[in-house]
Amino acid sequence: MLTAIGFTDDNAAMLNPVWIQTFATVATARSFTDAGRQLGLSQSSVSDHIRRLEGSVSRRLFVRDTHSLALTPDGEALLVHARLILESLARAESQFSGPRLQGRVRLGTSEDLAQGPLPNVLAAFRATHPDVELEITIGMTSKLYEWMEAGTLDLIVGKRREGERRGVPLFRGRLEWLARPGTVVDVRQPLPLILVNEPSVTRSVVLDTLAKNGWRWRVVCTSSSHSGCIAAARGGLGITVRAENLTGGGLVPPVNFDALPALPDVEFITLAARRLTEPADTLLQLIRKSDLRAARVD
Structure with a gap:
């Protein structure tokens, strides 16, 4: 559960994530009481969070009477943003609360990719997984194939000849x-x-x-x-x-x-060893999700 670390009554951000979580829970439960039960908060605390959030955005978020609770149009709009904010926070918490990847990845790449956009992908991987050692070998794709067959590479990023079936296509x-x-x-x-x-x-x-x-x-x-x-x-x-x-x-x-x-055209591919360590598989998935056509270096 999110806590209000870094936020005080006198110095609260407009979109305090604790208030946002309370708001999203109330919006789904359609009840302050049920939301409080789910969050482990008293009804008065739930009401206080909603009051402060409404004050910070200067909008009414709920229409309340003795029998019902409904979102206003502004509340419906904020709910869309609230869900995105909470999803992003959950992903961030998952990344930094889990164990850090450790180990080594032996990557082989053709020189043209190494001189182009691939370093941007490697920098992103390194920033997220600083404890993983990258061992990069640059060579002709045919030599990279040989080294992988010899068991000295985990991953290859290179080209393949027309009609070849090895590897997973990245782009043409x-x-x-x-x-x-x-x-x-x-x-x-x-x-x-x-x-x-x-x-x-x-x-x-x-x-x-x-x-x-x-x-x-x-x-x-x-x-x-x-x-x-x-x-x-x-x-x-x-x-x-x-x-x-x-x-x-x-x-x-x-x-x-x-x-x-x-x-x-020539086709660029990735090729992986049969058994990959978690760090090698993590880098492989990052490369395959990245658009290596996006960065042209002149």
């Missing part, structure tokens, strides 16, 4: 061409590609798309990381590719991007 992101600002690509020449090394989902998708549509290309630079590709593109060596949701590093589509072949 369309691939887009990126280059140094002001770049105009000469489409009469083989496209100068900057790509990550094999094996790479993104690399395979790009080269398959170009081959199917009859485009010529030459790989002018390869890197073991997306950061290396971004650096090469910023240096003007050629054009690279990333999902539009995760674009970063100061790159932009080429001036004549509409003359380049359209690229398909």
Whole structure:
């Protein structure tokens, strides 16, 4: 039950949660006496809470006579807010009254997600569960699969190839061409590609798309990381590719991007080990509920 800690008669908040709880109980019970019995309060205390709440909001909340008790229109409106307030307080009390999560989570993630919105999710998890140790491994999704099969990862956030069934989908992101600002690509020449090394989902998708549509290309630079590709593109060596949701590093589509072949979507997924600890499962559920498309980093 809520207590009036922090509230005094002379210094009460307009929506004192104790008064709000009393009000909601009276509104449901339609009786001051029954509400007092449920709350363990005397009828006079219940009346006092309602009187103070009505005074603080400057509204009549109930219409009372000797035989009935009914909400006024203002009372009905306040009841909607009261229920939301009490639900929020109950969730907060549940979180902070329960045992704190402890342990370790071994998370594997692709670099493009690590450079994009994923850190915001990890920060939220860390703020709520400060006693959990996060061990983060960044790598190509194919390598992350290998490490999970070897038992060295609990969770994976990465990409999967078209037709694969492993993992739970998070979102799809369309691939887009990126280059140094002001770049105009000469489409009469083989496209100068900057790509990550094999094996790479993104690399395979790009080269398959170009081959199917009859485009010529030459790989002018390869890197073991997306950061290396971004650096090469910023240096003007050629054009690279990333999902539009995760674009970063100061790159932009080429001036004549509409003359380049359209690229398909790639699917981002989560994959979990068969047996998860409570901290790992808690992080997994947070990631799956988060919209990782929401934060684009330029």
